[in-house]
Amino acid sequence: VAVEVAARTVGAMWPVHSAVAVNPLSGLQDMAFEDAAEVAARVWGARSHLTEQQYAEALRAGRFTKADLLAAAEDFSLPADQIVDYLLHRADWEPTGSSIFVAEQLLAGTSDADIAAYLPRPRPAPRTLGEQCGAHNHVSGLANAWTSLANQGLPPAGGLWRAFRESVQDNGLRGLRDAVAQLPADPVPAVSVLMAGVVPPGEQVGYLSRLLGRDPGWAAHLTQRDPRLVGDLLAIRVTFDVFVAAARGHRDWVAPALADDRSWAVLQVAPVAELLPVATAADALRLAAELSEPARVGLWQRAWEQRYRNRLVDRVSARAAEPVSDPLPEVQAIFCIDVRSERFRRHLEAAGDVETFGFAGFFGLPVRHETAAGEISDQCPVLLHPSYLITETDGPAPNRMGLAAAMRGGVVTSTGQPASAFA
Structure with missing residues (x-):
């Protein structure tokens, strides 16, 4: 139950080429706004x-x-x-x-x-074990290396957790591989086993929600791919959170000092x-x-x-009271100005006595996205020209970053790969 409730705090995030806007409270739509804002503040540190x-x-x-x-x-x-x-x-x-x-x-x-x-x-606000002992960035690095496998054609039929159980190495955490092999094959019971005796029952939902909230992008991406993968993600994150904290001598839950x-x-x-x-x-x-x-x-x-x-209603009411000199079309339709609706809008106008209007609320950054394979898509309304280019690469680019940063990127990437056991 704790896993299911925690998973609701993260909504689905679509790939860059098909995402237009993001609702920061996605996943909490059935709650009153005040309640959803409170959850976001506690779990993500968000300000509503x-x-x-x-x-x-x-x-x-x-x-x-x-x-x-x-x-x-x-x-x-x-x-x-x-x-x-x-x-x-x-x-x-x-x-x-x-x-x-x-x-x-x-x-x-x-x-x-x-x-x-x-x-x-x-x-x-809930805190992870890694946050309690100052090791949260280490936990994120280890966990995200495995999560990134889901973006490379994985997980296999058995799930990301299955691949993790079969291939994880100690990663400098003595006994990790053997301990993980003894955990349940189903990720949800595995989470319960890992939390038992460490995370108090009354703190478990907040703890798991915070684990997802620390790196919400991966959780949102996997939710869009397959919501069941959030359980796999949590099992992996809890594993590293518990073992990294234990390696630093932190084995007991510490309530925040108030x-x-x-x-x-x-x-x-x-x-x-x-x-x-x-x-x-x-x-x-x-x-x-x-x-x-x-x-x-x-x-x-x-x-x-x-x-x-009130201002909007006043303006609309004033226009509505004005006499109509020209006959109205059979249909008036308002469309968001984006690439998905533009073709539909043009075809609708061509179909008959239809008048369409464009509507734009706000937009953040007009960007052009280029994948590692060279595929290009513009992530902005059709009336704007992209001002920024975002490119993907297949791996770290040492010539664009410091040596230490490049080495860290390589270590995190390689230690997360199953083949690293044979390196």
Whole structure:
């Protein structure tokens, strides 16, 4: 179950020649945006919103208005004007000795249990064993060398995990090959065996999700090729994570060091006690929970989006009210301006009384991609000309990098190949 849940945190990534855009929350579409953003923040360290200071600057620049904030703040327990005033002051608020003292005194008579009940603390971001002992880059290098086999016509019929079990070498990790040979042939049970006694049950989903999130490109690529390969990938990554950490003497799970719950609660309550009318500790804790950072940036974002929607609706409504002088075509269709829809758009217009429009939202880099075999494709809308050329090579190019980097690339590549056992 842990493997299945972790696999959902990574969506499919199509090859460069057929990918147009990437949804950073792909795989989490059935969740509410706030919940998906929380998962992305914990697992990938992703940021789903601007900072409060950036939102406040956008407000001052006229991108949206205080009226938009008031409309978006109607669902809070306090009146909307108090919420908005708090939001505006909170964007630039910094703790002071006096504000911390006031919060400490306010909570002095409240038990730790009551504080936790009113103001639950967010769970810390998961960390892999390699991250806990500073060996995460080593783990990634070893694991990615094997994952790259899937891009070379592998895995065979038995799967990537089968090839790994049959061919992996010690890679400087004493006993690795023999230990892997004793693991289950099915990658999912193998993951369970590897985590047993090392990763606490309550941490396993977060741990596996973080292993995928450290190098999400490979997981996304394999998900597109065959979703079942994510289990193979996790088995390989857990193997190296456990063995590399053990080789450094790290065999026990280490929870992240956090300030005690009361100190954390004081920091959350301090701005509420200073900027809002609160009479009791319970009120302060309740409002601190209601006005947490995710709730605040969510309010800013809703206000800005509401202004955009209102402006768009106003423009469309104004045009809709204008008299129509020319007869309308039977069909009006709007197409994204990209290479996939262009031919369809042209044929549709040629088929009859059809009018089409082009629509473009945003685009990052207009690039031309050239494969190692010399195949060229432009990765940008048809109206743009590629400004950058990205080329593939069959292996490291020593003349383009330092000697040490070239040697590292060669070692990582060669140690991941099954034939390296005979080198």
